[in-house]
Amino acid sequence: MASFKRTTIYLLLAVLLMGTTTAAASTESQSQEQDNTEIVSIREWQGIPAEGMNEHWAKRLFQWGIAQNVIHGYGYPNQSLKPDQVVTEAEFLKMLYRAMGIALPNASNAYVSSISWTDDLYHMAGYFNHPTVGDNNFSMRLQPITKLSAAEIISASQGVHYTGSDAITYLIGHGIANSEASSSEQFDGDSTFSRAEALQWIRQLALRDKLVMHERPVAPTDRSLLPALPNTPFAVITDFSTEPVTQEDFNLFGSGDLPIVRFGDMKRTVDEQLGDSEGKDIFNFDTYPLLSAHFNTNGRLDAWSIDSDTNATSSITPSLRTNKGIVLGESTLSDIIHQYGSAGVNVSNREVVKFYYEKADDGTYRDISIYDPIQNIEKVYMIVFFVDLETKVVYHVTASSFKNALSVF
Template identity: 60%
Template sequence: MIILKRMTACFVLATLLLGSTTAVAGSEIHEQNDKDIVTWEWKGIPVINMNEHWAKRLFQWGISQNIINGYSDDSLKPDQEITEAEFLKMLYRAMGVAIPNASANSAYLPSESWTEGPYRIAKLYNHPTTGENNFAMRMKPITKLRVAEIISASQGVHYTGQYAVTYLIVHGLSNSKANSPEQFDEKSTLSRAEALQWIRQLAFHGKLKIYERPKVPTDLSLLPDMIDIPTEVIPDFSTEPVTDEDFNLFMHGDFSDLKFGDSKKSIDEQFGESTEQNIFNYNIYPLFNAHFNQSGELDGWSTDSDIDVSPNTDISLFTKKEIVLGKSTVSDIIDRYGSAGVSRQGILEYFYIKMNDGTYQDISIYDPIQNIEDVYTITFIVDDETKVLYHIMVAPLKTALGYS
């Protein structure tokens, strides 16, 4: 069972790195051979006419997660006001609901508007809309108040008006520095970029799981007091610096730390000889899986909370930034590593390129990378139910993608 769960986590990571970026967005690995020298090029996620736009990386993220797509002319129109139908489609896709795009609707159901899918979901979950029985309202710009009511409903509560706004503010989900409904500017509309930014805030708080709105209004007494509620909008893609030590696995207990460059012989002596590998060519040890390069040196590892340890062993596994396996949460990880790594619900992936002077620079996986040989990833998976970290993987990007 332990090995099976570790394998499942590896498959999840492979899907994230290859599926979300390659299949959805058209990114790919190019293998180039020149006089026996093999290099790999990562194409990234191109976005038309957005290279200088503040929301470029936001749209690259949205495309990679199949949250948003362009219009028939491939334009993304980030500054265009978003309609209620567009917002519903974007939100439900972010929550993992299969919502077809407009071209798919026209191909398979030519007589049906693409808007029918999002509104069927809204009706199923009893989420409030103005366009369910009025097609014209579906294509009208949505107000921030209606967005607040839809988002709060998606969290399984039934609030309207200022109470929906209050609910979002006290839970840090309002995408606003407003600390009261009066400061929220509820009548204003928002652009496609601002709507996507709001959804990213939900991802930061682990709120991209869809719930049904109760038919009966939720008791107002359950709303927390707004006094002294700090208002915070987490930056879309913040980062924190890392060093060589951030790629090591630290341990409290009877074992020494696991460091990049350690030999298989030294690790076998410490943790017992490993003769079994998983399908990703990682050697299986009781506390972790380890990948070795052709020289027999550690160049990647993964571990999860189902580690096989003796009940008499006091062991704690953590990163240099003190993110502890089995204890830390998404907010802890964002606090120590930044928000840039948030990929989807419970998944955080950070990417760094090693510079010629030995330092590391954080990079966007959505932009082209000429040679992935110098890129490393630190990935965390947080359990959707407990909200606690259960898997960590640290490896060169090439190894994570299965190219070594």
């Protein structure tokens, strides 16, 4: 079982990395050593362009939205993103439903002169009984949506039937209003909002793990089930926050203060600590009772991974954890966000949370956006968490060099 689950996780990582590689449009060139005996592969990571947004506050939001297939630009070939343009109801539905993983075939033609691309959106809204003004009024589909209408759609997607101020109360009480308002009056439901603000709202839903589609009940939901409004408003989670890391954060710890393995350890050191490996898996990782480890051509550890099944099969069962205290089988998504930040959360696969770091010449690390160009991938490292969608508990952790991840997966 452990081997099967580990293989499944690695295959999922492979799909995720290939998807990122495709989206980021990496290029590869080759150069030969002077003796012509070794081919050296050099990659330049191109990132996700956000045309015309270099100085805009929502640049990373749009890079994320493009990479996650949530939003696209207007027209070809320039693909203008128009972040400050007021968002329409149809655009908001398209962004929300795509973020929730709903396939919308006609929505790919969203920004041509025709408006037929909206049909699938409104068929979907009708199927899930989500309230829209454009369902029976075709001309309203491309008119600006108000914050109140958006609140009613979002609350409906959560499986409740509230309207007006009740829908706003529901969102505020659950911390998914993308606002610091503590009342429906402060929320200002009659106002419109921009495409950038709409994308930020969807990002907030992702950070609260609320991007799951539900059908709205036909009958109104009992108002007594509305959450009590807080005395102080919910804090809006920073869209892409990060916390500092050091070399220690790439080591793996057990119940004690000393790491079980250190990133960069020689294989013989790991064998002395854990015993001889039980063999290699299909991804060339050495398997040990507590973990799987990959060693580079110099014999140094450049990736390790742990999962709940691996830990359960060991006669020694320490509480495997990261340096920041994320404990396998115990910590949750909210713990990850608290300890590492919100930057790693995505919507294309809600199960996986990924962080990327670049190592400087002085040995320090800085968070980097995978959506920006990377000049030297050999200096980039990643920490990946897998979270159970039902319990929100961490069941797998991987630390790896980015170069290894690309070559192995």
